[in-house]
């Protein structure tokens with residue numbers, strides 16, 4: 260335990276200086292003394308740090324044993340050849356709910372599962388990313404407690420949304436069972452919160468949905484990319500979809516496209532050192548790779564499989580087994596992200 264009695268500056272200072280911090284907000288939400296504030300996408304020390312070590316232990320970029328988390332969540336560590344982490348089944352699925360279909364990003368699996376869980380009393384809130392129609396590209400953490408709020412949060416914002424910060428709202432609103440949706444770095448941070456445990460959050464978690472992620476912008480980076488590469492006013496952009504390339508749909512009904520290769524230099528720098536594409540520690544991981552209108556769904560834990568199967572058996576989802584091509588693509592993209600991330604980490608002196 261003593262090796263964890265380390266102060267914020269000593270543990271996370273280097274992570275911040277080297278642009279490794281993903282800005283997930285896990286340390287800010289978990290600091291027992293409330294010494295940290297979230298500003299400009301990063302934690303900032305604003306009080307007297309007692310060197311309790313909690314901030315480092317919930318940071319997805321600080322030393323961590325993924326095997327320990329896998330044993331806790333899945334009952335075993337990944338086997339050799341499980342390139343995208345532990346899993347039970349991979350399916351493709353899409354919603355049967357029209358109100359979800361009209362606003363979701365891919366097949367609407369995430370929103371359908373959250374609605375199913377809320378309406379059947381499995382959760383009383385979900386931590387998601389909010390949508391603001393005045394600034395549709397901006398993403399912000401939100402605790403959704405009603406059907407309307409869950410529906411309004413559907414769709415993907417490619418700007419980073421530090422969803423973990425909304426865990427605090429779950430406490431202030433006295434939510435006792437929550438679902439959490441987030442990108443891979445947030446899922447790893449959340450699992451660290453569970454394993455430590457930061458009890459006030461850990462004991463409320465019902466299930467966790469992870470989103471595949473090959474990269475993410477800051478809001479400013481996304482706006483700059485639109486201005487530079489597409490000569491587009493960010494306020495005119497309504498929706499972004501990344502599938503092979505980046506498609507931007509505008510309020511005027513136009514569609515513009517830019518290659519992912521050109522856009523990557525506008526991604527957040529910490530992306531370069533991310534190694535997890537498919538949210539390998541989630542109960543259920545989802546993405547749209549290679550498909551239109553369907554969500555590739557990786558069922559990893561028994562908790563995740565049960566919720567998904569229950570929702571499907573009630574007719575909320577149309578489900579098919581994933582074909583070989585989808586699995587091969589998932590393996591390829593996961594391997595690539597891990598290889599690039601690890602090589603950049605090694606260059607910085609991390610093993």
Ligand SMILES: Cc1cc2nc3c(=O)[nH]c(=O)nc-3n(C[C@H](O)[C@H](O)[C@H](O)COP(=O)(O)OP(=O)(O)OC[C@H]3O[C@@H](n4cnc5c(N)ncnc54)[C@H](O)[C@@H]3O)c2cc1C
Pocket residue numbers: 362363364365366367368369370371387388389398412413414415416417418419420422440441442470471472473474475476501545546547548549554555
């Ligand atoms: C930054 C980012 C990058 C992604 N990159 C890829 C990729 O490279 N390849 C791929 O296959 N899939 C990627 N995805 C996942 C994909 O876009 C869809 O979220 C996924 O397929 C689920 O689709 P759905 O229709 O089932 O979800 P929906 O039913 O539309 O629900 C989407 C959920 O995601 C939440 N959300 C939206 N934006 C954010 C955000 N910025 N941060 C956290 N949560 C958010 C919403 O609140 C909602 O709960 C990415 C997602 C994000 C957020």
